[in-house]
Amino acid sequence: MEHESFSDPDTAAILNDNFVSIKVDREERPDLDQIYQTVCQMVTRSGGWPLSVWLTPDQRPFYVGTYYPPQERYGRPGFKQVLLALSRAYREKPDEVARVSANWTESIALTDAPPDAAETVPGRQLLADAARSMAARMDRTHGGFSGAPKFPSAYSWDVLLRHYAHTGDELFLKLVTETLSHMATRGLYDQLGGGFHRYSVDAHWAVPHFEKMLYDNASLPPLYLSAWQATGEPLFRRIAAETLTYVLRKMTHPEGGFYSTTDADSEGEEGKFFAFNREEVFEAVGDGLGDLMCRYYGVTDEGNFEHTGKTVLHVAYTPTPDEEPRIAEGRRLMLAYRERRVPPFRDEKILTAWNGLMISAMARGGRILRDAAFTGGARRAADFVLEHLTTEDGSLLRRYKDGKAGIPGYVEDYAYFTAGLIDLYEATFDEQYLQAAIRYARDTVRLFYDGQGGFFLTQEGGEALIHRPKDASDQSTPAGSSISVINLLRLAPHTGDDSAREIAEAALRTYESYMAKMPSGMGSMLQALDLYHSGPTEVTLIGDTREEWLEQLGRHYLPNLVLARRAPLQGAPSLTVCRNFACSAPVTSWDDAARLLD
Numbered sequence: 001m002e003h004e005s006f007s008d009p010d011t012a013a014i015l016n017d018n019f020v021s022i023k024v025d026r027e028e029r030p031d032l033d034q035i036y037q038t039v040c041q042m043v044t045r046s047g048g049w050p051l052s053v054w055l056t057p058d059q060r061p062f063y064v065g066t067y068y069p070p071q072e073r074y075g076r077p078g079f080k081q082v083l084l085a086l087s088r089a090y091r092e093k094p095d096e097v098a099r100v101s102a103n104w105t106e107s108i109a110l111t112d113a114p115p116d117a118a119e120t121v122p123g124r125q126l127l128a129d130a131a132r133s134m135a136a137r138m139d140r141t142h143g144g145f146s147g148a149p150k151f152p153s154a155y156s157w158d159v160l161l162r163h164y165a166h167t168g169d170e171l172f173l174k175l176v177t178e179t180l181s182h183m184a185t186r187g188l189y190d191q192l193g194g195g196f197h198r199y200s201v202d203a204h205w206a207v208p209h210f211e212k213m214l215y216d217n218a219s220l221p222p223l224y225l226s227a228w229q230a231t232g233e234p235l236f237r238r239i240a241a242e243t244l245t246y247v248l249r250k251m252t253h254p255e256g257g258f259y260s261t262t263d264a265d266s267e268g269e270e271g272k273f274f275a276f277n278r279e280e281v282f283e284a285v286g287d288g289l290g291d292l293m294c295r296y297y298g299v300t301d302e303g304n305f306e307h308t309g310k311t312v313l314h315v316a317y318t319p320t321p322d323e324e325p326r327i328a329e330g331r332r333l334m335l336a337y338r339e340r341r342v343p344p345f346r347d348e349k350i351l352t353a354w355n356g357l358m359i360s361a362m363a364r365g366g367r368i369l370r371d372a373a374f375t376g377g378a379r380r381a382a383d384f385v386l387e388h389l390t391t392e393d394g395s396l397l398r399r400y401k402d403g404k405a406g407i408p409g410y411v412e413d414y415a416y417f418t419a420g421l422i423d424l425y426e427a428t429f430d431e432q433y434l435q436a437a438i439r440y441a442r443d444t445v446r447l448f449y450d451g452q453g454g455f456f457l458t459q460e461g462g463e464a465l466i467h468r469p470k471d472a473s474d475q476s477t478p479a480g481s482s483i484s485v486i487n488l489l490r491l492a493p494h495t496g497d498d499s500a501r502e503i504a505e506a507a508l509r510t511y512e513s514y515m516a517k518m519p520s521g522m523g524s525m526l527q528a529l530d531l532y533h534s535g536p537t538e539v540t541l542i543g544d545t546r547e548e549w550l551e552q553l554g555r556h557y558l559p560n561l562v563l564a565r566r567a568p569l570q571g572a573p574s575l576t577v578c579r580n581f582a583c584s585a586p587v588t589s590w591d592d593a594a595r596l597l598d
Contacts, residue, residue, distance in 0.1 A: 001050050004070045005079045011070070014080055018087040019054075026051075027260060027351060028399050028407060031458050034469045038111050039104055040064045054086050059466045060101035062090075108467045117453055118512040121505050124166075124533050126512065130519035130526055131163035135175055137520065139203065143179030145520065148203040152183065152196065154219040155478050155523030161226055162530050162559050173230060180227050183220075184239045187312035190274065191297060192335040194246035196220055198264075207305060207312050210264035210271045210344070214251060215477045217243050218357035225368050229557035237369070244365045247358060248377050250346075256380030257350040257388070257400060258358045266344045273341050275310035276334070277303060284337035285330045292323065293330040349401040352389050352409055355381050356416030357477065363423035367563075368554035370547070375427045382424050382433065385417060396440070408462055411455050411471050411480035414444040418487045426563040429545070438495060441487045445503060448484070453503075453510030455481035472514060473521040481507060482524035489531050493538050493562050493578070508532060527559075536562040537597070538578035542586060543568030549575060552590055556597055 005011045006023075015021050026033035026049070033051070039061050041047040047066070054063040063086055068079035077085075090097055134156055139146040145153060157176050164172040183189060186205040188197055196216050197208035221240040228236035251259045266273040281299050282290035293299070298316030303309045319327050359378045366375030389397045389405050396409035396417060421437035424430070447459045450470070457471040457480070471480040485507045488500035508529055515522045515529065537558050541549065545565065553563075574586035577596040584596050 001052075001067060001079070005068070008070065011080055011083075014083045014087075018083065025349075028349070030410060030412070031465060031469060034457060035108065035465060035467050036061060036064065038108055038469070040066065042107060042111065043104065056097065056101050060105045062097045062101040062104070105466050112467070112470045112472075115510065115513045117506070117509040119509070121508045121532065122512045122515065122529065126515055127159070127163065127526060127530055127533070128167075130515060130522075131160055131172060133519050134160060135172060138175050138179070140175075142204050143175070143182040144205070146203070148201065149209075150188075150200040150203060150205060151476075152188075152199070152216055152220055153520065153523070154223045155474055155527065156520045157523075158223055158226065158559075159519070159523050159526045159530070161223075161230060161557075162527070165230070165557060165559065166530075166534070176223075177227055177231060177233065177236075180224060180236060180239075184224075184235060185315035187314050189239065190246070191313040191315065192274075192331060192338055193250070194242035195250075196243065206314065210274055212251075212262045213476070214247070214258055214260050214351075214354045215357055217247055217251075218354065218361040219477075221361045222364050225364060226557060226559065229368070229555060240365060241369060241371070244362055244374050244377070247362075248373065252377065252381075253348070253350060253384065255384050255388075256377070257384040258355050258381055259346055259348045260351055260354060261347040263344040263346075266342050271305060271310075271312065273338065273344055275303075275305050275308065275312055277308075277310045280337070281334065285333045289326060289330040289333070292319075292326060293334065296327055296330070349399055350384070350389070351399055352385055352396050352413040353398075353416045353477070353480075355385055355389075356413070356418070356420040359385075359417070359420030360423040363420065363427040367423075367427040367550070370551050370554065375424075378420070378424050378427065379430075382417075382421060386436070394439070395443070408459055410457055410459075411444065411448040411484065412457075412477065414440050414447070415480040415483035415487060416477075418444065419483055419490075422487065422490055426561075429541075429565040434494060437487070438491055441484070441491055441500075444484050444487070448480075449503065453506035453508075455484055455507075472511065473518070474524050478524035479522075481511075482522070482528055485525070485528040486531060489528065490536065490562055493536055494564065504528065504532060531560045534560050535580045536560050538562045538564070538576075538583075539597075540576045540578070541565045541573070542575065543573035546573055549590055549593065552594070553597075556594075558597065 024032050036053045037047050037051060040051060043064055050067060052065050052068065053061050055061050068082055069076055071078040072081060137145050144150045157179060160172045161176050182205050188200050188205045188208045190197065195212055198211040198213055198216060199209050201207050201209060221243050224236045224240040227233065247258060253259065264270045276299055278294055278299055278301060281294050285293050296315065296317045296319060297313040299311040303311045305312050359381050362374045362378035365371060366378060388400050391397065396413050397405045398407035398409050398413055399405065418437050418440040421433045425434040425437065448455045450456060454470050454472065457469045473479055485504045488504050492500050511522065511525050515526055519526060537560055539553065539561060572588045574588045575593045576586050577584045587593050587596065
């Protein structure tokens with residue numbers, strides 16, 4: 001529609017003569033997007049983008065749809081035809097417009113009515129049932145949830161991995177690890193530059209939509225690191241590290257914040273920057289490596305990408321040990337060749353929420369892999385948010401772009417950034433980040449908690465809209481309500497705040513039916529339920545930090561780890577492990593610590 005209608009002078013004239021046109025960036029204003037997307041799904045039984053909504057001056061919708069072609073086709077009316085018809089209806093049938101807009105607005109409120117809360121916090125059986133339900137939907141051949149297109153679902157798959165850790169059932173580990181292997185070796189992953197594309201258009205993870213989102217490249221590395229901890233598989237470690245390195249190289253502001261996205265298109269063609277034909281491979285690496293690199297990346301004369309003769313690179317061949325150095329050199333040469341192409345457009349707005357997700361990923365990568373570059377990236381991004389995306393009273397803002405920050409933060413901004421600060425504290429033991437996390441967790445409750453177990457998307461006392469939506473289920477990113485609950489439970493050992501556990505219990509009771517009926521949309525709340533029942537594994541380092549201990553700790557799969565450092569006592573550095581309000585005596589050797597953790 002951008003090219004077909006919004007850039008067309010005739011269409012523009014109709015718009016300008018009859019309407020006040022407002023283009024909304026849904027990433028900047030998730031509240032507006034959620035309200036009117038809900039209307040679209042309610043009225044048309046489907047949704048999506050581009051989302052076109054016609055409103056009365058008081059924001060009430062009276063007509064809604066998604067894509068409209070410039071002229072009538074595909075069984076859809078033309079956009080100009082729709083505009084003229086709605087303009088006439090608004091002038092000639094005001095009572096009908098008022099009736100429809102009133103009915104739709106009243107119906108929106110019903111969509112967020114909280115479910116009847118359970119009397120008690122759901123038990124572990126719900127976690128087991130949810131894991132089995134999600135496992136039944138998995139593609140046993142190619143991994144991921146069955147069907148196409150295929151999207152990464154890191155939060156749901158994390159639940160399967162946790163279920164494996166609790167039960168020892170190898171099936172759930174296999175479902176996760178095979179999925180991660182397929183994603184890492186096929187077209188969804190950028191085999192040259194690192195990082196994941198948005199989704200696969202097919203069921204095989206072969207051909208992606210080439211857009212790269214910061215949130216995907218923040219959610220997947222922690223899952224890959226967990227899989228590495230659970231299995232020791234080097235591929236998972238490498239993919240996590242390469243993805244974080246890609247973000248530092250290509251999606252980082254000079255002062256430390258992380259950019260939002262890169263487009264799928266370059267020079268007007270999707271995938272042109274990423275795909276190769278055989279001639280281009282040989283031009284990049286020379287005759288000596290050309291055949292090997294084409295064999296390794298599956299580059300053929302026919303190609304696999306939209307009848308272009310080009311190939312989306314994927315790992316099609318297992319090299320011998322003697323070939324691995326040659327492939328590493330070929331990859332370096334192909335990346336250098338690709339860097340000379342016109343790159344996709346990069347959206348350089350910086351969103352607090354998505355930065356929070358990436359701060360968590362970088363901090364975990366730095367702590368687990370003992371990589372100072374990742375820890376430093378997390379620290380710089382957190383400092384960027386604290387400097388550029390906060391008001392004088394410390395409140396969070398949503399968006400920074402071209403030197404300007406604005407839009408009051410949403411629940412996900414507070415929740416994700418709080419989680420990032422907790423992870424950063426555990427990677428650095430810098431007390432300022434822990435204190436900031438405690439402050440923002442309390443602000444989250446003050447600004448967004450509804451008092452009954454739910455969290456609103458927008459702040460108390462914020463901009464007046466026709467509806468104040470809640471943030472209950474995972475979408476492309478986790479639900480802010482779920483991450484808020486996890487934050488409260490992770491911080492409780494530091495604060496001793498009983499009210500935090502009470503709020504977490506209220507949320508878990510409130511969303512029991514959601515977790516039972518649509519577990520794949522409630523992965524992050526199921527993580528919270530697992531943390532609640534398992535309790536945190538509190539590891540406290542006392543005295544000087546021993547690098548060997550941190551390195552060994554990074555190799556243990558501990559999904560509910562809470563890590564702290566305390567001032568030294570007399571004697572050698574030591575470590576304690578606490579579970580369920582019971583703590584071990586301090587130990588001074590890693591062998592003793594490992595026995596406690598296991």
